[in-house]
Amino acid sequence: MEFLRPATWQEAVAAKAEHPSAVPIAGGTDVMVEINFDHRRPEHLLDLGRIPELSEFDTDSGSGTVRLGASVPYSRIMEHLRTQAPGLALASHTVASPQIRNRGGVGGNLGTASPAGDAHPALLAGGAEVEAVSVRGTRLIPIDDFYVGVKRNALAPDELIRAVRLKTATGPQQFSKVGTRNAMVIAVCAFGIALHPEVRQVRTGIGSAAPTPIRARAAEEFLAAALEEAGLWESRAALPPAVARQFATLVSGAANPIDDVRGTASYRRHALGVMARRTLDWTWREYRGAERTESCA
Amino acid sequence: MRVTFTVNGRQASADDVWEGESLLYVLRERLGLPGSKNACEQGECGSCTVRLDGVPVCSCLVAAGQAQGREVTTVEGLAGPEGELSTVQQAFVDAGAVQCGFCTPGLLVAADELLERNPEPSDGDIREALSGNLCRCTGYEKILDAVRLAAARTEGAV
Numbered sequence: 001m002e003f004l005r006p007a008t009w010q011e012a013v014a015a016k017a018e019h020p021s022a023v024p025i026a027g028g029t030d031v032m033v034e035i036n037f038d039h040r041r042p043e044h045l046l047d048l049g050r051i052p053e054l055s056e057f058d059t060d061s062g063s064g065t066v067r068l069g070a071s072v073p074y075s076r077i078m079e080h081l082r083t084q085a086p087g088l089a090l091a092s093h094t095v096a097s098p099q100i101r102n103r104g105g106v107g108g109n110l111g112t113a114s115p116a117g118d119a120h121p122a123l124l125a126g127g128a129e130v131e132a133v134s135v136r137g138t139r140l141i142p143i144d145d146f147y148v149g150v151k152r153n154a155l156a157p158d159e160l161i162r163a164v165r166l167k168t169a170t171g172p173q174q175f176s177k178v179g180t181r182n183a184m185v186i187a188v189c190a191f192g193i194a195l196h197p198e199v200r201q202v203r204t205g206i207g208s209a210a211p212t213p214i215r216a217r218a219a220e221e222f223l224a225a226a227l228e229e230a231g232l233w234e235s236r237a238a239l240p241p242a243v244a245r246q247f248a249t250l251v252s253g254a255a256n257p258i259d260d261v262r263g264t265a266s267y268r269r270h271a272l273g274v275m276a277r278r279t280l281d282w283t284w285r286e287y288r289g290a291e292r293t294e295s296c297a
Numbered sequence: 298m299r300v301t302f303t304v305n306g307r308q309a310s311a312d313d314v315w316e317g318e319s320l321l322y323v324l325r326e327r328l329g330l331p332g333s334k335n336a337c338e339q340g341e342c343g344s345c346t347v348r349l350d351g352v353p354v355c356s357c358l359v360a361a362g363q364a365q366g367r368e369v370t371t372v373e374g375l376a377g378p379e380g381e382l383s384t385v386q387q388a389f390v391d392a393g394a395v396q397c398g399f400c401t402p403g404l405l406v407a408a409d410e411l412l413e414r415n416p417e418p419s420d421g422d423i424r425e426a427l428s429g430n431l432c433r434c435t436g437y438e439k440i441l442d443a444v445r446l447a448a449a450r451t452e453g454a455v
Contacts, residue, residue: 001316003298003362025360029340032358035317036338045316049363097429098407099355100340183428184341 004046009053009133013160015046017135020157022046026054026071027103029096030112054107054162059084064168067131070107070161077106085166087122087173087192094118094177097184107161110146113153113212120147120213121192122175123164124205131163132156140165147212171195172286174279177207178263178271188263191251191275195283200224200233204276209255209268219250219276236288244277251276302364304328305374311361320364321345321356324371332372332402343430346403347371353410355429372402375409385409388447389440396434404430408444416451418444 004022006012016022022044025031034040048054054071057080066084068077074092078101082089088106095101095118109117110130128143132155146154155161173194179185190207202223204216226243227233252273257265300323301310311327319338324330324347333356334344340355347356348370356369375383382390385408395401404427411418411426418426423444432440 003316003360005362005365025363028358028360028363029355032319032360033339035360036319036357041317045360045362047360047363096340097343098426099343099346099353099429100358102352103354103358183425184431 001042002044004044005050006046006048007050009051009162012046012048012051013133013135015044016160017158019044019046024048024107024111024160027073027100027105027108029100029104030108048107048160055105057081059168061168064170066166066168068106068164068166070110070163071105073103073105074101084168085122085126085173086169087125087175087194088119088166090173090175091118091122091177091190091192094175094182094185094187094190106164110153110161110164111155113147113151115147115150115210115212116187116190116208117213118177118187118190118207121190121205121207122173122194123166124213124215125173125192125194125203126166126169127194127196127203129165130161131165132159133162134158134160138162144215147214150211167196169194171197172283174282176275176279178275186262189255189257189268189271189275191272191279193276193279193283195287197233197287200228202227204251206251206255206272208262209257209272211256214254214256216251216254216276219247219254222250223247223280238288239280239284244280247280248273248277298362300361300365302366303368304330305370314361316360316362318361319357320347320349320359320361320369323361323364324356324369330371330373334399334402336399340429341431342400342403343407344400344403346406346430348406348410351410353407370406372405375405383409384450385412385444385447388443388450392439392443392446394435394439394443396432400430400432400434404432404440408440408447411444412448412451416448418448420445 004015023042024046026048054069057068059066074095077092106119109119123143129140175192177190178188187208189209192205194203202220252269257268300314311323336342336344338357340358345356
């Protein structure tokens with residue numbers, strides 16, 4: 001094994017071009033588990049820990065975007081991006097433990113592309129773009145096209161994740177996750193929702209209930225149409241319970257879960273419906289002008 | 298490869314480090330610092346918790362090469378030069394927060410960092426700060442008592 005230690009982003013991208021099978025390591029919270037358990041013996045480990053810009057984020061109020069470096073640890077997302085990326089900040093708070101949140105970041109979640117990664121539902125709901133860079137150039141991959149299979153993503157072998165771009169939130173966002181306890185838990189299933197009032201859209205993300213993280217598109221379209229039809233975006237009136245129920249049913253139906261040690265498929269479908277209804281209730285209350293709820297369970 | 302970093306204020310080097318080796322292994326097996334414990338090797342238990350540039354991390358999930366040039370503090374760095382226990386360590390002893398002792402080093406490092414950052418933590422703050430450290434003996438109540446005691450003593454000293 002060779003330990004590659006690029007000092008700059010240019011060096012890192014060049015090293016990945018030279019050794020396309022090199023495994024990038026930043027926080028190490030996924031990669032080191034695989035190495036410790038002999039599940040992986042890469043020829044090259046590519047340490048990204050010395051590249052300062054990967055641990056930085058910019059919020060541009062002019063363009064209304066957040067550019068989040070791939071290695072910004074979850075603990076800093078929780079602390080600094082609550083306003084700009086509330087869904088991702090809530091999801092970050094549910095990641096593992098303080099020790100893990102101090103090291104892990106969104107780039108690792110995306111690189112691993114596990115359907116259970118906590119950031120995915122929030123990234124899907126937020127409409128993120130992944131900045132993939134190689135010596136050939138930079139491309140922005142829409143999050144909807146990023147997850148291509150179980151633990152497989154759309155990156156080319158010579159590409160590295162530089163950052164994630166998100167539109168600064170213009171409406172309420174929520175995240176909910178089911179597990180056996182609050183800390184140190186891999187999601188049995190998870191759900192994220194974001195209201196985008198400026199474009200009259202709703203976006204969602206489902207985690208751990210299909211081969212990849214997915215959106216519940218039929219539920220999104222139904223809810224956006226129901227809000228439009230009843231003039232609720234403008235009136236901010238209470239949401240009819242039937243709309244919330246149908247939204248929950250459609251979210252539940254979008255999932256394609258399996259039975260495994262963490263839960264059965266039918267439990268996951270049921271729990272997704274419950275989370276969809278609850279998070280919709282929280283977001284809609286906030287949209288109506290109530291205090292942002294701190295709830296996240 | 299050779300890895301050099303500062304541990305508990307002193308420069309330390311290890312040779313012939315395997316590239317996939319963890320910081321925890323280097324501390325325990327190459328630098329003679331067995332305080333940090335090796336249990337789950339997957340970041341679940343927190344017994345290997347150390348501070349890397351001041352931040353609590355699981356040393357089993359830090360590749361040794363990533364520690365190059367950085368500052369590491371282990372549980373061995375908590376006590377004073379003459380071996381006098383730190384406030385948190387003394388509080389763990391006094392509150393009976395230690396049973397088998399395996400989780401203790403990780404909890405001490407996590408609790409010490411909490412009190413440095415937040416000298417008057419609420420019970421919620423304590424629970425959250427220690428949520429990445431598993432103890433299978435105490436049921437945690439005595440550990441919570443110890444952290445409250447250390448906080449009260451720290452406040453009293455100011």
